[in-house]
Amino acid sequence: MVKVLLIGDASREHAIADAFARSIHEPKLYAAMSRRNPGITKLCKRTGGDVAIGNIDDPNFVVKAALDFHVDFAFVGPEEPLFHGIPDALEETGVPCVGARRSMALVEMSKAFMRRLMWKYKVPGRLRFKAFKSLEDAVAYVNEYAESVAIKPARQAGGKGVKVIADLQVYLSKEKREVKAEHVKTVYEKHMAVYDDIDDKVLIEEKVEGPEYTLQAFTDGRTVLPLPAVQDNKNAYEMDIGPETGGMGSIAGPGWLLPFLTEEEYKQSVEIIQSVVEALWKETGVRYKGVISGQMMLTALWGPTIIEFYSRFGDPEACNVLPYIEADIVEISEAIIDERLNTIKISFPNIATVVKAVAPKGYPDHRDLARGHPVFIDEEAIRRRGCKVYYGSLDERSDETIVTAGSRIAEIVAAAPTIPEASEIAESCVQYVRLLDGWGVFHRSDIGSEVLLKKRIEQAQLIREIYHYRLSRRLIGKAIDWIPGRGKIEYEF
Structure with missing residues (x-):
């Protein structure tokens, strides 16, 4: 056994x-x-x-x-x-x-390592970036250059500390510089203060826009076996507002794609992951054995574009795919270990899945308030409605009392022919997750809804038209700026 x-x-x-x-x-x-x-x-x-x-x-x-x-x-x-x-x-x-x-997990742990790797091996979907070891250099950079940027901790910090700042209005340039400089200080002094395992502290990337999605894959360092694309919803509250969380829920399907993702875009996303796995082998001589996930965005710059990598399954994204995978995880694991993943076939039913996370009030910014509340989850009622439930940030004490540990309490998973149908089924089960001391919980009822899905599809179509135009003009992998006194400046990626 x-x-x-x-x-x-x-x-x-x-x-x-x-x-x-x-x-x-x-x-x-x-x-x-x-x-x-x-x-x-x-x-x-x-x-x-x-x-x-x-x-x-x-x-x-x-x-x-x-x-x-x-x-x-x-x-x-x-x-x-x-x-x-x-x-x-x-x-x-x-x-x-x-x-x-x-040495493989650095692709997630150090965002600067990941960016340098992609540039060195010319992997498609890469972004321009600057990494800084000192606070002074990072502040000097944002004070000097008027750009729309994403400012991030250079290390994986549990999804915290990312801020995207559009700098387009000349009359607000002074104020935008101040906002950028202040957030650089926050990243350096707050989010990176507890980490001393990488040298880079602050990462500044060019700003891109578009719908995000995650492509998870098994790999043995030779073969990449991709799973269906999933879209996570990071913001705490309805219609993508509020602080970023670890993920308030996710959608997938029907089948391998998302409603806003084409088969060609899915294939390009897989090729990006394969290229990075190969680049890691060339860089280190070590085979990547495990799960690798591309956190991607459909952008006008490249089409499929890498925002970051995970060196593991996403959470909640794993809950969209693992309950329905038509392959044996013991056999997959043994094939990864023995570097024979090419012998494994994976399939999925042609269904849509929706995950909805239920969290205690206080999450994500005041986790001390979200801890220590007794929980009751009616698993039988959830099963009767056709859902699955996966326990999250909980602790079962010696007296069998279950209490919150500060993050998401549980994730409810539903499957149906369409995403909106699965969303409604999952929504009907949220009521069965509650706290016994009267402390409040919250979730996002809009995940998988017709309204939010339409928003994603319309955004993707607009982005697609732009990058297809750029593709027809051979501008993919290029950026063009206009600088007064110098004229047109073209950058090759």
Whole structure:
């Protein structure tokens, strides 16, 4: 019997655990978690496995759990254990791992590394950027250049700290410079203050616009097996307003595409991911074994364009695809480890899926207020309505009380022939996630709605017309500026 160790404790990891529990190989499932996720714990017990609670970013803790449980291989869910070298430590002790080694996970951990890699190997979908190690240099840059930019932490910081600033009105140029400089300071002094594992601190990129989507894929470093495209919704509140979160819900389908994405754009997106996997091999001599995800945007500059990479599944995006994958995750994992992923075939039913996250009030900006609230989730009622539920930022205490841990409580997944139909089914189940002490919860009812879907389709069509025009004029991969006194300046990407 196969024994598997899962590392992680959020909704994404619950979806991964559920996929292992459905395997025809009936593996024993074990989990290393920072807190006791009740859904993952239940699956471990059901399959005859067990759990270990500790610091999942600590290689010593995870390696000890793997050896104590005598597992055959491990599967890493979240990004921070990858950044801390958990797969490296496991494999050094003889435990195979599905999860990017640290040198591979840099493609997510360091946004500057990712941008430099794409430019060095001329991967399509790249953006102009500047990376800064010092606050003074970054502030001097934004004070000198009047550009529309995206200002970000140079490291993956849980989705925090990204601000896009349009600088188009000359009469507001002074005010825009001040806003840019202030946000550079915020990124440097707040969002990057807790990280000392990369040199670059602030990343400034050219501003692009368009609908975003995520393309997730399994890879063994040789073969890339893509999954259906998914669109996450990052903003906390209806119609894309409010602070950015880890993701308030996501849509996929019907089938492999999204309603605003063409088959050609999907293929181009896959080619970008394949090119980056090959570039990582050329750069490091290490095979990427795990999951890689392109966080993409359809832009007038390139069409499919990389905003960032994940070195793992997205959350909630994993919940759109893993419950419906028509392939065995044990067989996929073993093929990744043995570098024979080319022997695996993956298919999906021609359905649409919608995920809706339910979060405690206080999330995402005041997580201290969102912690410690007792939770009740009526799983049976959710199942009766045809949905699945994956437990998120929760902790099951020794007295079996389940309390919030500060982030999203749970993710509800529904499937139907169309996205709006799936949205309505998921919406009907939100009522079954509640807090017992009267503290409030919130979710986005508009995810997957006809109104929001129409907005995405119209935006994509406008962008598509522009980049098709640029393509017809051989302007893809080029930028043209006009500078007074110098005239037209053309940049080759």
